Amino acid sequence: MLNIKELQELVNKKIDSLDIISAPRELYTPIEYTLSQGGKRIRPVLCLMASQLFKKDVNEIIFPALAVEVFHNFTLLHDDIMDNADVRRNQPTVHKKWDANAAILSGDAMMIKAYQYLCKCDAKQLPEAIELFNNVALGVCEGQQYDMEFETRNDVTVDEYLEMIRLKTAILLAGSLKLGAILAKASKKDADLIYEFGINIGLAFQLQDDYLDSFGNQDSFGKKIGGDIVANKKTFLLLSAFKNAKGEDQLNLNHWVDKKDFNSEEKINAVKQIYSKLKVDKLSEEKMNGFYEKAVHCLSQIEGENEAKKELLNFSSKLMHRIN
Template identity: 50%
Template sequence: MFTSSQMLDKMNAHIEALRFTRSPKGLYAPVEYVLSMGGKRIRPVLMLMAYNLYKEDVARIYGPATGVEVYHNYTLLHDDLMDNADKRRGKATVHKVWDDNTAILSGDAMLVLAYQFISDCPTEHLKEVLDLFSQTALEICEGQQMDMEFEHRDDVLANEYIEMIRLKTAVLLAASLKIGAILGGASASDAEYLYQFGIRIGVAFQLQDDLLDVYGDTAVFGKNIGGDILCNKKTYMLIKVLEHANEAQRGELKKWIAAETFKADEKIKAVTLLYDEIGVRTVCENLMQQYYTSAMENLSAVNVAAELKTELIDLTKSLMHRKL
């Protein structure tokens, strides 16, 4: 068994060694730039760890593992363009270094490259893996569209938000685990348990991100808190605070949502105070814990020796215990 940090080192080394030799270079330079930014590589690491529950030769699936990482970075490249973001992981985004058209086209190339990498697996598993990956890619588009539509709605329901983050965030974690299990020769039931584990961890992880954006320690979280509040992002907590607020509280909240000019620190402080008064932090923490507990139940049901699951459990705990 390899540790998660060993898996990360393996994936980093493999991705750093990739060379895109086709031309024109202007198409592939942004791809290399995006992949050079690093990141946690959670998705390929999860794929390798799921495979490692059944087999030791993890190098055999570097291709598919690279595929999910290239695909994930493709979604980030296009997200940055859609959001007109200036920075990603502390570096200028592709559309800022090059231009919008380059970001679109190089992103499209990354999607094709992702499929090429994903396809680098045994023939007997190829259709199942490609079907799962294609379904996942489509679901992520659906989640992104829902997120975009939420920006223009003031009636988003909590269950709609959970479905959006399931699609936008959780399904790729789940698919990474399931593909690793399939390639490792897992039973259909084990592969599905690992998929459901990934879904639930993905939702819990995003709920924690929502919490951290309001209540996190900037030094620990790595970015300024209150960003979601400033842009009126439809997070689970905003949806629940609108649901549970009394008339006066709802009026105060809507005043801040509608305000076109304001001091950032004043808005963050006022909205956070409403969150505290209404108690949505606890509501969000409770739901996050429910998803985490359900995730661990699914992992527990995977039919391999308990000691083989220790690394996955430890990685999950480290992801879910970022400081508030």
């Protein structure tokens, strides 16, 4: 059985060996550029880890695992256009290095490439694999739509936010795991359990990401603290604060959210004080820990290789215990 690091190396080696460039080069060069930027390869690794859990040789499903990674990177190309992002993984985004039209068309081609890789699996499992892939892909689009709508809405609820991150973030992690289970011929019960494991880990991970953006350590978190507060991003913390704030706290929170001209550090400190006073930071920790515990419970019910279970649990623990 391969460990996490070995699986990451396997995925990277396979991506490096792909013969992507063909005519017209202008279509395929941005794809090669995007895939060469690396990353943790979390989604294909989860797919392969799930296959090992059910005694499948990972080399037999490496291309379907790559399909998940190619699809994920396709969504990033289009997300970067919508967000007008300049940088991705410390490199210029595709629409900045080339232009928006190149990013849109190359992204479309990546989506098709993902299906080509997905189809390189046992024909008996292909219909179920495609159905899962379609449902996950559509869910990611639904999550992105909700995320865009939330930017202009002032009545977003905590439950709506949780549904958005379930679709935008958690569903692809869950789908990656279930794909590995399906291709390893796991039982329906176990395939559903590994999916629920992924959903709960994904929700916990995103809530932790929100928490660390406000309360994390900048050096270990890897980006400047307080970006979500400055941008008035509707996170679990902000929405919970709106829900619980009354009187002076409500006035102060509205003041900082509505204020157009402000000092960023002053706003970050003021809003964090409101969060702490309302204890939404503690509420966030309780919520993410609750999802994590649900994930662990799902994993414990699965009938699979114990070593693979331990590796999945270790992987999940590392995701959830980043230094803050």
